[in-house]
Amino acid sequence: MGKCAFAGVAVFAALLLIASITQAGVVAVVSSKSPVSSLTKDQLADIYLGNAKNFPGGGPATPVDLPESAAERQDFHKNVTGKSGTQFKAYWAKMVFSGRGVPPKEAANATEVKSMIAGNPNMIGYIDKSAVDSSVKVVFEAN
């Protein structure tokens, strides 16, 4: 009985933890110096899928991805490009070996995303909402 109750509490705690991670939310960010103020989901997907090489009405766009293991990456792609890790890789294999571009650059973590973006108004990345600071500007928020 005691074991069951403990297991129940542990499962409940795990569910809460998962819920809190999911709720935190991933946002797309550009340099605070970028003229871009907001993007739609489709515009953002176009940039990450290499179909748009420029910001709408603006300069060149260089997307930055997080490593495949990052929870933010799975969240972001599920919401924005609609592709799983394997689908995204297969899509970019198609694009790269069709000579239509190179996949997004990869940063190690949110800190590196911010430092890359802060100094380059052409770059765009995504981070957890809680990691946003004055060096970057939110241009897209899921939901």
Place this chain on the structure above:
Amino acid sequence: MITRKLLLTLLIVGLGGLPGSFALAQEAQDTSVSFSGFLSIDGGKVINGSFHGPMPDNPNYSCPCYIADWTSTGMYSTNFSFTPESRVGVQANVKFNDQFSFTTQVTDRADEDAPQLSWAFLTYAFAPNWEFTVGRKRIPLYYYSNFQDVGIAYPWVSPPPELYGWEVTNYNGVSLRYSNSIAGYRTTSSIFTGSETVLNDPYYLSGSQDNINASWKNMVGADTEWTKDWFTARLVYLVANASTDDTTVGATTLARVHTFGIAVNADFDDWFVLSEFTADDRTYTTNYYVNAPAYSVGAGYRYGAWTPFLNYGWYYENTNDLVQYPSPVRFNRTSLTLRYDVNSSTSLKVQLDNYREAAISDLTGNSKVFRIAFDKTF
């Protein structure tokens, strides 16, 4: 057997890549260089079949056999072999600035003597959404043509031979591409023109030991692809003057080619359906025609890392002159593939093909084929 040449290439590639990623990027001011590559080690054999002869005019072939790759006559027989389809490709992309880049790709196949230059073109992005390219590219005949050697990008061991695999694969020329989002669809469209000549074309090896050169001249074509959520459709049309020159016996042919193709894919989270139809019509200057409608349709389901995929393909040549064209090629094929994704850049596949010839005379016979594949990108 994996040939010594392929092993050498694998070794060279392996030095950079096999353990992980070797997409090294060196940035010097504006110019950046990135390298990438793909590798497929495919092995297989005909497990049983029937053949009524006569044997193909080539001492290297024994039938019943199965042509998996028509372009290079990659043919499996009853002896297990890695040679017909194994391949490796390396690609470099040099980005000079936001407007100019250069892409080159070299592909080495186990069944060909020397590596082939698949891509070597300069891209000029002269306006947002527009790209102009000049150089050597793939002929974008079908949905998978541009990346038909990249095993990781599709569920089969190799794209359906009912559609893929003609006497020419590349062209030297120019193209203009426009990509944009229109009414919620991600779209890309291009027009292209150019020509290609293949000396001693391996495409003809299944039927002849002669030295045959093949050309496509004055090729002009256009394609457009539309994607929204789960839906993708692609249309293509091209015309060309196709000629062959059999230098062994001194015979030539000349035909006007018209090719139309449509691909429709549906990709839900788990289920997906891939379909493609084409009509290749050739009208010869000696007053006969050969038209070849073909289609492929398949469905798969993703169970986590596992993807079973069932496919049916059909190819049927018609002609009005069995004297000038005595052996129209006709066949159908059912395949079942099981793919396992080791990770997002490595997959393993097992495939069974049931190939049935419906031709007036046998080319390869009927066969059941077993194949395995290891696919990787780096």
